[in-house]
Amino acid sequence: MTATTDKPAAAPPVETVTCTIDDVEVTVPKGTLVIRAAEQVGIQIPRFCDHPLLEPAGACRQCLVEVSMPDREGNLRAMPKPQASCTMTVTPGMVVRTQHTSHVADKAQQGVMELLLMNHPLDCPVCDKGGECPLQNQAMTNGRGDTRFVDVKRTFPKPIEVSSQILLDRERCILCQRCTRFSEEIAGDVFIDLQERGAEQQIGRFDEEILDFAPPSGQDRADSAVDVPQGVALPDTSGQPFASYFSGNTVQICPVGALTGAKYRFRSRPFDLVSSPAIGEHDACGSAIRVDHRRGKVMRRLSGNDPAVNEEWITDKDRFAFTWQAADDRITTPMVREDGALRPASWVEALDVAARGLAAARDSGGVGVLPGGRLTVEDAFAWSRFARTVLGTDDVDQRVRVHSVEEVDFLAHAVAGTGVGVTFADLEKAPAVLLAGLEAEEEAGVTFLRLRKGVKAGARVFSVAPFTSRGLARLDGTLLPAAPGTEAEWLGTLAAQAAGDLVPASADRETLEDVAGALGAEGAVVLVGERLAGAPGAYAAALRLAEATGARIAWIPRRAGERGGVEAGLLPGLLPGGRPLTDAGARAEVAAAWGVDDAALPQARGLDTVGILDALSVGQLAGALVGGVELADMPDPEHARRALRAAGFVVSLEVRASEVTELADVVLPVAPPVERAGSYWNWEGRVRPFAAALDSTALTDHRVLDALAAQLGATLGAADPVQAHRAIAALRPWHGERAPAPQQTTSDPPAVPAGTAVLAGWRLLLDDGRMQDGEPFLAGTAKTPVARMSAATAAGFDVFDGDRVTVSTDRGAITVAVAITEMVDHVVWLPLASRGCRVHDALGVSPGQPVRVAPAEKGGDA
Amino acid sequence: MTELMAALTDTWDAENSWKLSTYEAAGGYEGLRRALRTDPADLVQMVKDSGLRGRGGAGFPTGMKWGFLPEPDGGPRYLVVNADESEPGTCKDIPLMMASPQHLVEGVAITSFAIGCHHAFIYVRGEVLHVYRRLLAAVREAYAAGHLGRDIHGSGYDLEVTVHAGAGAYICGEETALLDSLEGRRGQPRLKPPFPAVAGLYARPTVVNNVESIASVPGIVTHGADWFSSLGTEKSSGHGLFSLSGHVTRPGQYEAPLGITLRELLDQAGGVRAGHQLKFWTPGGSSTPIFTHEHLDVPLDYESVGAAGSMLGTRALQIFDETTCVVRAVSRWTDFYAHESCGKCTPCREGTYWLKQILHRIEAGDGEETDLDLLLDLCDNILGRAFCALGDGATSPITSSIQYFRTEYEAHLGGRGCPFDPARSTLFDDTPQAPPALAGAGGH
Secondary structure (H helix, E strand, O other): OOOOOOOOOOOOOOOEEEEEEOOEEEEEEOOOEHHHHHHHOOOOOOOOOOOOOOOOOOOOOOOEEEEEEEOOOOOEEEOOOOEEOOOOEOOOOOEEEOOOOOHHHHHHHHHHHHHHHHOOOOOHHHOOOOOOOHHHHHHHHHOOOOOOOOOOOOOOOOOEEOEOOEEEOHHHOOOOOHHHHHHHHHHOOOOOEEEOOHHHOEEEOOOHHHHOOOOOOOOOOOOOOOOOEOOOEOEOOOOOEOOOOOOHHHHHHOOOOOEEEOOOOOOOOHHHOEEEEEEOOOOOOOOEEEEEEEOOEEEEEEEOOEOOOOEOOOOHHHHHOOHHHHOOOEOOOOEEEEOOEEEEOOHHHHHHHHHHHHHHHHHOOOEEEEOOOOOOHHHHHHHHHHHHHHOOOOOEOOOOOOOOHHHHHHHHHHHOOOOOOOOHHHHHHOOEEEEEOOOHHHHOHHHHHHHHHHHHOOOEEEEEEOEOOHHHHHOOOEEEEOOOOOHHHHHHHHHHHHHOOOOOOOOOHHHHHHHHHHHOOOOOEEEEEHHHHHOOOHHHHHHHHHHHHOOEEEEEOOOOOHHHHHHHOOEOOEEHHHEEOOOHHHHHHHHHHHOOOHHHOOOOOOOOHHHHHHHHHOOOOOEEEEOOOOHHHOOOHHHHHHHHHHOOEEEEEEOEOOHHHHHOOEEEEOOOHHHOOEEEEOOOOOEEEEOOOOOOOOOOHHHHHHHHHHHOOOOOOOOOHHHHHHHHHOOOOOOOOOOOOOOOOOOOOOOOOOOEEEEEOOOOOOOOOHHHOOOHHHHOOOEOOEEEEOHHHHHHOOOOOOOEEEEEOOOOEEEEEEEEOOEOOOEEEOOOEEOOEEHHHHHOOOOOOEEEEEEOOOOOOO | OOOOOOOOOOOOOOOOOOOHHHHHHOOOOHHHHHHHOOOHHHHHHHHHHHOOEOOOOOOOEHHHHHHOOOOOOOOOOEEEEEEOOOOOOOOOHHHHHHHOHHHHHHHHHHHHHHHOOOEEEEEEOOOOHHHHHHHHHHHHHHHHOOOOEOOHHHOOOOEEEEEEEOOOOHHHHOHHHHHHHHOOOOOOOOOOOOOHHHHOHHHOOEEEEEHHHHHHHHHHHHHOHHHHHHOEOOOOEOEEEEEEEEOEOOOEEEEEEOOOOHHHHHHHOOOEOOOOOEEEEEOOOOOOOOEEHHHOOOOOOHHHHHHOOOOOOOOEEEEEEOOOOHHHHHHHHHHHHHHHOOOOOHHHHHHHHHHHHHHHHHHOOOOOHHHHHHHHHHHHHHOOOOOOHHHHHHHHHHHHHHHHHHHHHHHHOOOOOOOOOHHHHOOOOOOOOOOOOOOOOOOO
C-alpha cells in the first residue's frame, strides 16, 4: 500500500501569545480563546453555548472568569466584570482566574448555573441525555447543591416535531443556540431559529401562530415545492417545508436533552451503552462515527471527532441508517440451490458446491466477478486476488452504476496508487473548487460541509450541472449549465481557455476567463464525480483542465468501497496499486507478491460490468461471483437480471437476501460493517480502519474468499484481518509506468425530437436504497421526487408547475410532479433511485439519454 | 445657581415649531452651511474639543467615537441615529423630535459630512407613530430645501437619510441590537469586538449616536466648541434636556447646562406636587439606581451622579412622593425588564423572570425575610454577568431600593402585604374618593 498520511508541509511560523491561567503560564497561537487556552493546561471551564466548530456566541454566560490585563504602562488591571472566556481571545500578559482560583468566577458560574436550572425540568431520569448531559454534569461540578427557586417554572407543550426524525422539547432547552448556529453556519439549511423574547424565548420552526406573520409571498407551500420531505415536515424559518441532511448533528451537540432523535428517544440510557468507534459505510467520505450498542444491538450512531476528515459532523444517513445491518432478511447461514430453491447448508457443503461450480464455470468459458462498490480494502484485495489467481480472469468490475472504459483509464492514470491526494483540509483552503458530475451534498455529504466551510472563508465554487441545486446555492456557487452528457464541453473549453488555445466562438468568454482564472490560483481543486462516466470525454477533459490550470484533481465516488477497490484493482485492466495489467513488470511484481507464476495472471484487459453481463447473457461467461450488488442499481437492471438468470453458475456473497441471492446457486453470508473489522479508503485516499463493534460469528468477504480459494487449492492469504493486511502490504508502491491518460472522445449530443427530453439525474442522499431500510423516521426526511424542467421545456410538453407529468420509455413510465426550475432546456431531471422513481429500473435508461415526456393521464400515478 | 437655557428647545414655543421654516427663521441650517465649508477632520476635532458626551446614557465622548472610524477605504460608512427611546421614565428624544425635528436632521447632515457618510439612518421607536411621521415629514422638507440629497448646497456632498421605525423592543436601543434590527434581523446584541466603528451596519464602519447628541452638533458648529464647553462642568460640558415626570407640579422638559441639581429643577417645576414630600427619584431612568431626598443637591453631571452611587443616564428624573410604595414601583420596573429581556443570555433572561416572581410575591405579602437576601444575591449574579447592559439595568432599582428602603420591603413580608393605597399615588386623585353621588340610584 502507498503512503497514507498527509504529507508534512513546511508549517509557517505561528504567532503566539503567553498568558497565565490559574497561575499556570500557557503559550497559545494568537487569536486563541481563553476557554481553549485553559484546556491546553488542563483547566476545564464549564460551558454550554461554546463549541469549537461554531462561532462564539457568549449567550449562556456559564464560562465566566476573572481577567486582568496589563495597561499601557504594564500595570496589571483587573476588568471590572467577569468575562465570558468563550468570546475573549488571549492577549499578552493576560492573567485569568477561573473557578479554581477566583471566588468571583466561581460564584458567577454557580449563579448562572442556578438560573439555567431553575426553569429546567427535573426529568433527567427519563431524558435521553441523562447520564451524558453537559448540563447535568456541570451542574454537579459547578453548581449549587440545591436551588432556591420556589416559584413557577416555565413550561411548554411537549415536543415539537421538527421533522419526522427530530423532536424538540422546548422546556429542556437552555437556549445556547448551538443548533441554530449549526444550521446557519455549518449546514446552511436554517430550519429552526430563536423566537419570542425574554423568558418566552424559544427555539422553533416557522410557526405563524408564534411569529404572527405568514410566509413571505412567493414562498408559499406550492405543490411543486422542491426538496420537500416525504414525511412530516413543518415549515422551516423561511416557511418552506424543512429539509436537511444534517439535522441529526443538532441532536448530538445539544448540551441538554431538548433535541432528540425520534428513533432513539426513550430507548436506552447512555450508561448502558457500549461505544465503539467506526467509519461511516454510506459514502466515500470515510466519516468517523461512534456506534453505541447494548447487548449486541446497535441503539444509535453518533459522529466521531476526526478533525482531518469529518470534524464532528456526519450526514443523517450515516447517523440514522444502521438498521439495515440487523434487518430481518439477514442471511445467517450458507445456502445452496436444490430443486430450484435455496436451502440452508453447512459451510463445508456450501463451500464445496461453490468451489466445484466455480471451477467448472472457470474451465468452460470463465467466471465474471462483480464484487460491488462497498467492500473494505481488505475484502477488495482478496476479491482482486481471487479473480486474478483463482479464477484466472480479469473480468472483474466493482462498478454497479453507469460506467465507461474512459473511466477505467482515468482511474488507472490519475487515481490508483496515488495515495492521499487532495484532502478535506485542502478543500477548506482551496481558493476555487470546480465540481463536475458531482452533487456534493447528495453524493458526499460531509464533503459538502467542508466545501461550505471553505466558501465561508472566501472560496469560490463552480459546478458543471444542469441547474443550481439547493446545495450549490448554499455554497454560493456558480453554475456552469450543462445538459447531461455534455459536461466535457465545459471542461474542454475551460482547459483550452487556460492553455491559451482557441475556444469556440459561441463560448461565454467572460465566464471562461473567470473560471479558468480562478482555477489557476494556487491550491485550486477540480472534483469529479463518478457520474462523469456518463459523459463521453469528460474525464479526459477534466485531466486536461487540471493540467492546464495547475489545479489538483480528485475523484469522489458515491460508495464507500470504490476508492479502495480502485487501489485493489477491482477494475478490468488494473492490478493493485495502480499497476497496469498490460505491463509485464507490473504483472511480475503482483505475481511475486501473490505467490503465483507470472503466466497465471491474465494478460489482456477483461470485461467491465456491462461486458460481463452481456457475456453472461449470451453464454460467453459460464458463471458469476457476485458481492454486495443491487441489481436495481445497474444501468439496466432488467438486462442484469436476464444475465444472471442466464448464467450457468452464480455464487453470491451477501449480508441480506437480495435479487442476486434469489438467482444464486450458492449464497455465502458475510458480515455487515458493524460485525467486523476492516478499513475503507475514503476519496482522499486516506485509510479509515475500524474494529468490529459487535461480537459476531459472521465472516468477512476475505475470510470467505480465503476459504473458497483453499477449497479450490489456492492460497489467498486473507484468512484473518492481520493476514489480509500483510497480503496488502506485501505489494510495495508501484514505480513503473502509469497507465496512459484516457483518450479524448466525443459524442454528439442525442437528438431531441418533439415530445422527448434528455434525462438528467443523480441519486439523492436519502432515497430508496436498501441500506436505509428499517428507518421510517429517516425515510420521512427523504425528498419527494419531482421532475425538474425549465419553463420553456415544460411549455413544450404543455405542463405547468405542480402538474403531474409522465416520463417514459418503451420500458416503462414514471409519474411525478413537475417542478419548474431555472435550468438548461430540453432536459428533464429525475432523482435516480427515490421511492416511486427508480429510473434505471422503470425506464431502463441512464442520464444523457432521451426520454418521452407528457402530461400524466388522469388518475395515472407512479 | 444654575439657570435654565434654550438651545435645543429654542423654538419649541413657536407657532408650527416643527416646520423647517420655523427652524430656519431661528438660524437653523447655518451650521450645515458652515460645516460644508469646513474640513471634515476639523469638524470631528471641534466636537472633540466641545467635550460633547453621548446623551443616550453612557456618556461616551462623541467626538472620540467618531474618531474610532478606520481610514476611508472607498466603501460605505454609516451614521445611525438611535431614536429608540424606550427606557421607563426617559422622554427627551421623542419630545425633541416631535417639537423640533430639524435640530436632529441638521445634526445628521453635519455629522454625516464630518465622518464621510453618504447614507444615514434614524431608527425610531416603533410605537411612536406620530413621531415617525413627523420625522418623515421633516426629512422630506429638508430634502426639498436641498439640505439633504444630491450635491447639498452646491458642495458636491451627497447624503441620503432613511427614517426606520422599529418594531417595539427595548433591546433595540442597545446599539448592536439596533443594527441587527435595522438589517432586518432579530434584535439581539452582537458580540463585541468588532465594534460598530469597525464593522457595524452591514458590516461597515458605523457611528451610532443618540438623538440628543446629534441634535447638539449644529449648535456646536454654529456657536463654537468653546461656547459648548463653557456650559456645564469641566468634564460634563454642554446643555442637556432634563425630563421631570411623576409627582411634580409642572412635569416636562427642562433644558439646562449639565450640573444643575434636582433642587434647582424642582424650583423651576413648582416642586413636588402640593402637599407631598419627595420620597425617591431616578436620575436617569429606571436603569439607574434610585436617589432619595438626600441627593437633592447632587449636581446632575456624569461625575457627581456617579460618585453618589448612580448614573446620569438619560436625565429622566422620575419623582415619587411618599404615597408611592417603593416595592410596587420596583416590581413594575422589573416586570418591564422581564418583558423586554431579549432572551439571548442566561442571567438576564432567567434572572428577570425570577426577580419578577419574587417581587410579586413580596408585594402580595407572600415574601419571607430570606427573599430580600435572595433578591440581592440574584442581582449580584446578574449584574456584570449579562451579555449587555439590560441585565445590569434590571438590578439597579432593586439593589438601590433595598439599600434605601429595606424596612419598607420588610413591612410587606410575612403575609402583611402592601401597606400603601395605590390609588393615592395616582396623579389624577390622591384623596380618598367620596362615593359617587348617584351610586346605587339606578339610572340608564
